[in-house]
Amino acid sequence: MKWSDYNESLIRRGEILLGFDVIDNWDKELEAMNRGKIGGPFQYPDTFVLMLGYAKAYFHLPYRQTEGIVKGHAGIRIPSIPDFSTISRRISRLDLKLENKSNTREDEYITITIDSSGIKKTNRGQWMNKKWNIQNRKGYLKVHIAVDTKSKKILSMEITDEHVHDNRVLPRLVDNISIDGFVVIDRVLGDGAYDSNATFKYLSENGIMPCIKVRKNSRVRWKTANLFRNLSVIAQRRNNFERWKDSVSYGQRWIAETVFSSIKRMFGEYVYSFKMENMKQELMLKASLYNKFLSL
DSSP states (O other): OOOOHHHHHHHHHHHHHHOOGGGGGHHHHHHHHHHHSSSSSSSHHHHHHHHHHHHHHHHHHOHHHHHHHHHHHTTTSSSOOOOEEEEHHHHHHHOOOOOOOOOOOTOOOEEEEEEEEEEEEEOOOOOHHHHHOOOTTOEEEEEEEEEEEOOOOOEEEEETTSOOOOHHHHHHHHHHBBBBTBBEEEEEEEEEEGOOOOHHHHHTTTTTTEOOOOTTOOOOOOOSSOOHHHHHHIIIIIOOHHHHHHHHHHGGGGGHHHHHHHHHHHOOOOOOOHHHHHHHHHHHHHHOOOOOOOOO
């Protein structure tokens, strides 16, 4: 990519974060949202609330400062100003979905890489924890993602607590990636955390090649283990591991770790929300904005 193109994409990020052009379709969108609605009508369209959610997530703003952005930049153009509690309530109720269709042809299969990483539930400084010998009793969130190796977009994401093992979440990650109900995944790349007979069985039964690193003490068990796992053990242990890595492009697995690094640098390594439902919504909002930045 040319520097001029990259520079322009960075500039366009500001249009997404503070793009008050959503006001142009204000009345039309509200009319569609309130059609057949029972109870009080919506006063603010979802696209406007989503824009505020993006600005809050990117600039690390509390809800009151988010309200201040509306007053300072669009107070004259919109019929009324939402207060911070309304913004909080509407953002938590947004139906956020990740773009699960990459920039590929309909008949082209994709390769995904999966991984997980921890996100802190609190922003308590490490110095205070060390000084007063405070143990983090809140634990942390475990974010599981599936990334398209070609577009670098997050196609699927699941949030659990730290006690959920990676291979238990893999089926949900894969099931969420489909186009009109048809799974278009060719290969799944994963580290040793996903090495289990159940994982190999699930992927092979769905026509997906498992490219997963097996444990060092793995053995071939023709009677009990899945065929693809036995073949992986033979290819990685009996033959040459480096040759296996090249044959399945295992090096692309690092793309998922790069995505985690980008998201943490961009949005921070913690969440602001207190309730589990709001934590998941906050992380989904950040992942959606990350994908939009990549689209630029």
